[in-house]
Amino acid sequence: TGSSRPQRMLKAVQKNATKGDPKSVISAIDSYCRHKEWAMNVGDDKGLILDSVLTEVNPSTALELGTYCGYSSVRIARLLSPDSKLITIEFNPAFAIIARQIIAYAGLQDKVTLVEGASGDLIPKMKEQFGIKSFDFVFLDHWKDRYVPDTKLLEDCGLLKKGTVLLADNVICPGAPEYLQYVRNNPRYESRYYPSNLEYTKVEDGLEKSVFLG
Ligand SMILES: O=C(NCc1cccc(CNc2ccc3[nH]ncc3c2)c1)c1cc(-c2ccc(F)cc2)cc(O)c1O
Numbered sequence: 349t350g351s352s353r354p355q356r357m358l359k360a361v362q363k364n365a366t367k368g369d370p371k372s373v374i375s376a377i378d379s380y381c382r383h384k385e386w387a388m389n390v391g392d393d394k395g396l397i398l399d400s401v402l403t404e405v406n407p408s409t410a411l412e413l414g415t416y417c418g419y420s421s422v423r424i425a426r427l428l429s430p431d432s433k434l435i436t437i438e439f440n441p442a443f444a445i446i447a448r449q450i451i452a453y454a455g456l457q458d459k460v461t462l463v464e465g466a467s468g469d470l471i472p473k474m475k476e477q478f479g480i481k482s483f484d485f486v487f488l489d490h491w492k493d494r495y496v497p498d499t500k501l502l503e504d505c506g507l508l509k510k511g512t513v514l515l516a517d518n519v520i521c522p523g524a525p526e527y528l529q530y531v532r533n534n535p536r537y538e539s540r541y542y543p544s545n546l547e548y549t550k551v552e553d554g555l556e557k558s559v560f561l562g
């Protein structure tokens with residue numbers, strides 16, 4: 349059988365990026381996905397917003413829901429301070445296997461812990477298994493109908509603290525209407541919408557940033 353889209357993305361990284369250079373890995377993926385084959389990475393336009401929010405938060409402990417091929421894991425990890433960590437959760441083993449290789453190619457394997465499984469199962473285990481007190485930053489980019497239940501789960505597990513920043517991808521396309529409703533009408537969150545476009549297209553999309561108020 350032929351290769352998969354994630355496998356072709358990894359090949360493009362190995363061919364066009366420099367080992368240990370996160371910036372070149374990001375560019376190689378963006379170029380491949382813009383000119384050769386679309387893929388559901390957060391992309392370069394929304395990626396700039398992700399970068400700016402990350403730089404502002406400067407998290408010690410970050411969580412990503414939905415690794416896919418590791419593009420946003422690389423974007424996030426490259427901006428973390430020396431002793432800071434990213435935990436990224438991926439449900440699909442075929443995606444995880446590629447993501448591990450792309451994260452390693454960028455030289456960021458020591459900052460990123462990729463955990464395979466479903467967010468709903470793994471979030472309750474974060475404290476005991478990874479010694480996490482709370483997260484400073486959460487990037488939501490997995491199944492859009494899981495954004496609300498997982499946000500509630502993070503609250504219930506005491507994994508959010510006053511000032512934790514949640515950043516959600518795709519709130520317009522494919523859309524996460526229940527999530528927008530939840531964070532925008534909840535007194536425990538201060539939310540702001542960052543308009544942008546769906547990765548590698550002219551279609552409208554954007555990121556919702558929500559600060560947990562405790
Ligand atoms: O749907 C999306 N992404 C999520 C997703 C999708 C598939 C598989 C997985 C499997 N990974 C997974 C699942 C459950 C999980 N629980 N915990 C971790 C975890 C991990 C995740 C998405 C779609 C589009 C899009 C598509 C088509 C189109 F026309 C426009 C836009 C654009 C995006 O930027 C997107 O992010």
Ligand SMILES: [Mg+2]
Pocket residue numbers: 388389390489517518
């Ligand atoms: Mg996305």
